[in-house]
Amino acid sequence: SQTIHQWPATLVQPVGSPLSLECTVEGTSNPNLYWYRQAAGRGLQLLFYSVGIGQISSEVPQNLSASRPQDRQFILSSKKLLLSDSGFYLCAWSAFGGRGNQPQHFGDGTRLSIL
């Protein structure tokens, strides 16, 4: 069966520090991968998605970047964190292809607090 792992679960970082959040998927090949941010009391905002290695689409301009160095690895990064980067970050995967009828499956998230 497929599983998705995100780490760390919780992170406290000072303003201006770098960020690296990692997400890996097991049990499937060539998945679509996604990064979301969920601000307190709000819905989910899609940040990035990827349909293959090295293929990253950014949904909103921001202080963050994403990379996919391996088929089942998705990394969210920042060179200098801002206070506004605080939030709950979720990684998700879906099976490749289809016509939009592949559900997304989510990791347990990373709670990021910026001080």
Added chain:
Amino acid sequence: AQSVTQPDIHITVSEGASLELRCNYSYGATPYLFWYVQSPGQGLQLLLKYFSGDTLVQGIKGFEAEFKRSQSSFNLRKPSVHWSDAAEYFCAVVLTGGGNKLTFGTGTQLKVEL
């Protein structure tokens, strides 16, 4: 552009009572629709999905949802709520443009009174 509206931010029901969470979508064609549930501090779990066919779909944990094209709705229901159902519920629709991208509603927080 596709959008999803969940008009109820908070809902409180008594344990054992029935539940209906509302979801309205804006989409030109037949949408692909999903309901997810999120417990505090956790990721999202898929409850059910609608792609085509029977407009009443069954999901996990005793939930069901009915697709009504005439009302552009996809409401989530459960006949008898359990205290463990307290969580946040999100409706989502697939965006066009590839990548199986979803757009989510802002969520409905469900509180269950014992």
